[in-house]
Amino acid sequence: MPTITDVAEAAGVSPMTVSRVINGEANVRDTTREAVNQAIKRLGYAPNKAARSLAGGQEGRIALLYSNPSAAYLSEFLMGGLDGIAAGHAQLIIEKCELGDEEKEAIDHVLQSGVHGVVLPPPLCDSAGLIDALRAADIPLVVVASGRPPAGVLAVHIDDAEAAHAMTRHLIDMGHRRIGFIVGNPNQSASARRQEGYERALDEAGIAVDPALIAPGLFTYRSGLDAAERLLSLVDRPTAIFSSNDDMAAATVAAAHRHGLDVPGDITVCGFDDIPLATTIWPELTTIRQPIRDMSRAAVELLMSEIRARRDPVRPAARHLLLDFTLVRRQSDAPPRRRPATSA
Secondary structure (H helix, E strand, C coil): CCCHHHHHHHHCCCHHHHHHHHCCCCCCCHHHHHHHHHHHHHHCCCCCHHHHHHHCCCCCEEEEEECCCCHHHHHHHHHHHHHHHHHHCCEEEEEECCCCCHHHHHHHHHHHHCCCEEEECCCHHHCHHHHHHHHHCCCCEEEECCCCCCCCCEEEECCHHHHHHHHHHHHHHCCCCCEEEECCCCCCHHHHHHHHHHHHHHHHCCCCCCHHHEECCCCCHHHHHHHHHHHHCCCCCCCEEEECCHHHHHHHHHHHHHCCCCCCCCCEEEEEECCHHHHCCCCCCEEEECCHHHHHHHHHHHHHHHHHHCCCCCCCCCCEEECCCEEECCCCCCCCCCCCCCCC
16 A cells, blocks of 8 residues: 555655645645645555544554564563553554564554554664654654664663663672673664673773673573573683673573572672563572663653644654663672682
């Protein structure tokens, strides 16, 4: 089915202009209006019903696109989104969108379904293609949990670098000097920010960053197993491993047990996010609590405010909300155990 973008290209105008014509706004030249209407007729485009209902002051429809390897993270995110939708008396549409070739198809489907705004959780929050396409179509959007939110786009996030710094500093204060780090997926800006915080804490403590102690991951349990095996197989293995999310931290605990190591007696393991998994494994994880549910709720509320503001002549500047993180101590961390001296 033709999209608003197709109409804009056929008429030689922007998607925003097409939207203005469909909504009957007065600030469009007659020749432009005629060109758009002809393109709509020629392509057989069905105008976005949501745009007209919004103009009439009816409740909004919010699309939440998702593509997240962590079911627990997604579950928390959805709960927060539902909370925000209920408070705003709106509707929530859930749409799967894989990065790459499926992005355009997902955007076209969302536009055809008639939504007023879009929420992009990780990893979609860092997809330049998605963000550019939605902005070109003049659809309000909010990115959530991006390590580096783009300017001019609504955003809700935490300071990932500062959070990782706090956890690494915590491990250093307990006496750890060989601290392994499992990096997150490289296509997410939060991964690099968390590594920055880890390395900065080591540097401030006068501890050299050892590349051998940094293992790549993808934010998945499977990648966490592979990364943990790599770190635990070192001749001089780390006394603590800090994973960029709880899924990989849980995998690290499993790998440590497979090596016959006690957690935290033989090795400390810490995570990031504080999803339910953090308290369902043994030992329970020390982790950074990222307020996923609150972030999702705030994103929906921020988006609804933007949608309402678009009814007014003056549109406010896009806002970035920075929420607080918390370091939560549980049973998976302890000072490093002194190893017995080697016999002469």
